[in-house]
Amino acid sequence: EAQPIEDDGEAVAEKLGVRLTSPERVVYPGQGITKSQLVAYYEDVAKAMLPHIKDRPLSLVRCPQGRAKHCFFQKHDTGGFPEQIHSKAVVEKDGDKKDYFFVDDLAGLVAGTQMNVLEWHIWGSGFADIEKPDRLVFDIDPDEELGFSAITAAAIDIRDRLKDLGLTSFPMVSGGKGIHVIVPLKPAAEWPAVKAFCKDFAQQMAEDEPNRYTASISKARRKGRLFIDYLRNERGSTAIAPFSVRSREGAPVAVPVGWDEVHKLKAANAFSLAAAAERAQDNAWPNYFRQKQKLDPEVLGGRNA
Numbered sequence: 016e017a018q019p020i021e022d023d024g025e026a027v028a029e030k031l032g033v034r035l036t037s038p039e040r041v042v043y044p045g046q047g048i049t050k051s052q053l054v055a056y057y058e059d060v061a062k063a064m065l066p067h068i069k070d071r072p073l074s075l076v077r078c079p080q081g082r083a084k085h086c087f088f089q090k091h092d093t094g095g096f097p098e099q100i101h102s103k104a105v106v107e108k109d110g111d112k113k114d115y116f117f118v119d120d121l122a123g124l125v126a127g128t129q130m131n132v133l134e135w136h137i138w139g140s141g142f143a144d145i146e147k148p149d150r151l152v153f154d155i156d157p158d159e160e161l162g163f164s165a166i167t168a169a170a171i172d173i174r175d176r177l178k179d180l181g182l183t184s185f186p187m188v189s190g191g192k193g194i195h196v197i198v199p200l201k202p203a204a205e206w207p208a209v210k211a212f213c214k215d216f217a218q219q220m221a222e223d224e225p226n227r228y229t230a231s232i233s234k235a236r237r238k239g240r241l242f243i244d245y246l247r248n249e250r251g252s253t254a255i256a257p258f259s260v261r262s263r264e265g266a267p268v269a270v271p272v273g274w275d276e277v278h279k280l281k282a283a284n285a286f287s288l289a290a291a292a293e294r295a296q297d298n299a300w301p302n303y304f305r306q307k308q309k310l311d312p313e314v315l316g317g318r319n320a
């Protein structure tokens with residue numbers, strides 16, 4: 016059993032100069048988790064989480080009345096946020112500019128919690144090189160009837176297929192139903208070529224093992240199968256950030272894990288705040304930020320940026 020989170024969120028916010036209103040308000044009724052406890056949690060994981068989330072566009076799941084009530088997905092900064100949450104203009108597909116949120120420190124995470132952010136979703140590229148992804152994610156989305164061992168086996172299969180292409184990958188339980196297999200990249204190829212690669216990769220899996228996998232988002236095609244969701248790898252798409260809590264029942268957390276423990280995992284939503292905070296103290300992905308890999312021209316084939 017993990018140690019409970021120390022409930023000192025109010026003091027943390029004050030020290031950082033972030034205004035935290037109603038710190039005692041319960042945001043997860045099932046667990047009695049308060050705003051103040053969420054702040055305390057983010058303080059515990061900030062060192063592990065920030066390198067994955069800082070300085071890239073974010074989408075936020077906000078639940079102003081707590082997790083069981085109405086939540087909404089917010090992509091653009093339309094004002095009213097504390098100054099510790101920053102925003103920057105990004106050109107959208109249609110040529111319009113929209114302001115996207117970003118954070119660069121714990122104060123930003125605390126300010127988000129003040130604004131009832133219960134999920135932090137990240138782009139696959141940073142502001143430094145927004146047209147060139149620095150991470151890929153293969154999001155394994157199971158049909159309801161499949162057991163978790165089918166998901167772990169698929170994650171290992173994806174790892175091995177990536178390895179054959181010379182790519183090192185890292186697993187994360189989503190805090191929901193599936194596992195995300197993540198590939199850190201040196202920003203090099205641009206979004207359209209990267210998306211085409213990811214689509215071909217997922218389609219190849221479905222072609223090789225049509226009874227196990229589908230690369231089609233259609234629920235009908237998913238019956239008894241795993242959807243290899245490559246669509247996270249598109250300019251403007253997002254995926255849940257490592258160490259973000261989820262707005263789902265149980266307050267589960269998306270947690271990086273090691274390949275050597277994947278086969279032992281029982282579910283994707285088994286990490287509580289306390290368990291995730293304990294995990295954050297020793298790095299499951301020690302080599303993640305040391306990878307210098309990129310998608311080589313041979314891997315990209317004829318796909319051009």
Ligand code: ATP
Pocket residue numbers: 074088136137154155156189190191192193194244252253254255283
């Ligand atoms: P699970 O393991 O349960 O699948 P997940 O995080 O992978 O958890 P998905 O439903 O597979 O969840 O992926 C949804 C993704 O789509 C999120 O990661 C999010 O970044 C993105 N997204 C885009 N629009 C929305 C929206 N309106 N609401 C929620 N997520 C959205």
Ligand code: MN
Pocket residue numbers: 154155156189193244
């Ligand atoms: Mn998923």
Ligand code: MN
Pocket residue numbers: 154156244
């Ligand atoms: Mn998905």
